[in-house]
Amino acid sequence: MEDLSRDLLELRAATKQFADTEVRPVAHTLHLKDEQIPDPMLAKMREMGFFGLLSSPEHGGLGLGAMAVAVVTEELSAAWFSVGALPARNWALAVLLEKFGTPDQKEKWLPKIVSGELQAAHSGTEPEAGSDAGNIKTMAYLKNGTYSIHGAKQWCTHANRADIISTFVRTSKESKHGGISLLLVEKPRGEDFVPPKLTGARLETIGYHGMHSYQLFFDGYEVRQENLLGGVEGKAFRQLMAVYELARMQFAFRCIGLAREAYEHAVSYAQQRVQFGQPIAQFQAIRHKLADMATQIEAARQLGYMVARKMDAGLRVDLEAGMVKLFASEMAHRVCHEAVQIHGGNGFAIETPVNRFWRDSGLCTIGEGTSEIQREVIARRLLGER
Ligand SMILES: Cc1cc2nc3c(=O)[nH]c(=O)nc-3n(C[C@H](O)[C@H](O)[C@H](O)COP(=O)(O)OP(=O)(O)OC[C@H]3O[C@@H](n4cnc5c(N)ncnc54)[C@H](O)[C@@H]3O)c2cc1C
Numbered sequence: 001m002e003d004l005s006r007d008l009l010e011l012r013a014a015t016k017q018f019a020d021t022e023v024r025p026v027a028h029t030l031h032l033k034d035e036q037i038p039d040p041m042l043a044k045m046r047e048m049g050f051f052g053l054l055s056s057p058e059h060g061g062l063g064l065g066a067m068a069v070a071v072v073t074e075e076l077s078a079a080w081f082s083v084g085a086l087p088a089r090n091w092a093l094a095v096l097l098e099k100f101g102t103p104d105q106k107e108k109w110l111p112k113i114v115s116g117e118l119q120a121a122h123s124g125t126e127p128e129a130g131s132d133a134g135n136i137k138t139m140a141y142l143k144n145g146t147y148s149i150h151g152a153k154q155w156c157t158h159a160n161r162a163d164i165i166s167t168f169v170r171t172s173k174e175s176k177h178g179g180i181s182l183l184l185v186e187k188p189r190g191e192d193f194v195p196p197k198l199t200g201a202r203l204e205t206i207g208y209h210g211m212h213s214y215q216l217f218f219d220g221y222e223v224r225q226e227n228l229l230g231g232v233e234g235k236a237f238r239q240l241m242a243v244y245e246l247a248r249m250q251f252a253f254r255c256i257g258l259a260r261e262a263y264e265h266a267v268s269y270a271q272q273r274v275q276f277g278q279p280i281a282q283f284q285a286i287r288h289k290l291a292d293m294a295t296q297i298e299a300a301r302q303l304g305y306m307v308a309r310k311m312d313a314g315l316r317v318d319l320e321a322g323m324v325k326l327f328a329s330e331m332a333h334r335v336c337h338e339a340v341q342i343h344g345g346n347g348f349a350i351e352t353p354v355n356r357f358w359r360d361s362g363l364c365t366i367g368e369g370t371s372e373i374q375r376e377v378i379a380r381r382l383l384g385e386r
Pocket of ligand 1: 122123124126129130131132145154155157158203208213260363366367368369370371373376
């Protein structure tokens with residue numbers, strides 16, 4: 001099952017070593033304290049070059065492809081789901097800037113996004129626009145070269161620590177999707193935001209604690225016209241399409257890493273926990289669960305590799321990216337549930353790591369397009385409707 005190139009094996013080994021020494025030993029304690037990924041850990045992720053995996057060397061990146069994203073994401077997510085999620089924002093914004101940015105936008109932001117010096121967040125979702133992303137109401141009014149933003153956003157992860165938030169705004173009410181633009185909203189770091197024009201309120205969650213998510217309230221926050229991605233209004237949907245495939249494939253590998261860690265904890269517990277005079281791994285009911293878990297993880301991984309390889313070959317993979325996001329997220333849900341079940345009552349205790357995996361897995365079928373939406377996207381393509 002090991003069909004990775006030598007370079008990818010080396011990258012995986014280096015990432016695993018980083019995860020084993022810097023992330024895994026502290027992840028559970030930080031989760032229990034509801035603390036975010038610490039600044040020194042983030043700094044070491046920058047030193048490792050994780051934020052520049054995809055970008056071209058011209059902009060300071062490593063120029064590695066989608067397979068590198070897959071391998072790194074699995075290792076980081078196995079150590080802590082939140083850490084595997086962290087670089088995704090910079091990766092997506094770097095791709096957007098490389099593909100659509102004006103020369104000035106590239107020069108100003110790309111090297112700092114690629115190095116991780118600037119942290120990115122993305123804000124699309126609103127109270128009344130989740131799956132129906134085109135239903136956003138947040139308006140950006142242009143006057144004298146400055147956009148004034150008014151509206152409420154929901155679920156902006158990493159908003160407090162981000163320096164730049166790629167924000168879906170409506171620049172025209174005339175067309176649902178065609179009236180939406182991507183503004184690159186600069187802001188200082190911190191929980192205070194910029195009151196009263198930009199304020200934020202944290203949304204507390206049962207898991208995914210390393211990154212906090214926020215409601216954002218824009219009340220006349222101003223952004224210069226040159227922060228409009230690509231310099232032309234109404235292009236946000238087309239621009240975001242360019243990163244959907246990457247985002248879904250990357251999200252799938254977060255789920256795969258999480259499920260793998262849950263499975264490994266389940267194996268070790270099943271070998272140690274003795275009931276009726278023998279390790280519970282000897283009971284067919286338990287060992288067959290382990291067999292199913294391992295099989296499903298491997299199936300998701302191979303589907304994910306297929307998607308990433310096609311991406312690296314420049315092929316269209318919107319259908320397959322939806323499939324792997326759907327399959328891996330539901331697989332992670334099942335595997336984390338079974339890992340708790342194998343731990344019995346101990347799995348229900350907050351102190352037990354599998355309890356964290358199970359909590360984190362709650363996000364898998366919701367974030368980056370719900371399972372229901374993925375099925376719809378897949379069905380539409382299968383039925384030739386798009
Ligand atoms: C922890 C967390 C972090 C997040 N981070 C970010 C972020 O950084 N940036 C960002 O922009 N967003 C973020 N999100 C938002 C996330 O993308 C949305 O929650 C997701 O898209 C679903 O939208 P919703 O929650 O409004 O649910 P809704 O769209 O209201 O859906 C509710 C239910 O209805 C179903 N449904 C909706 N429409 C259909 C349909 N047409 N057919 C069938 N079923 C349907 C859904 O599948 C779901 O089961 C985050 C969410 C969470 C929970």
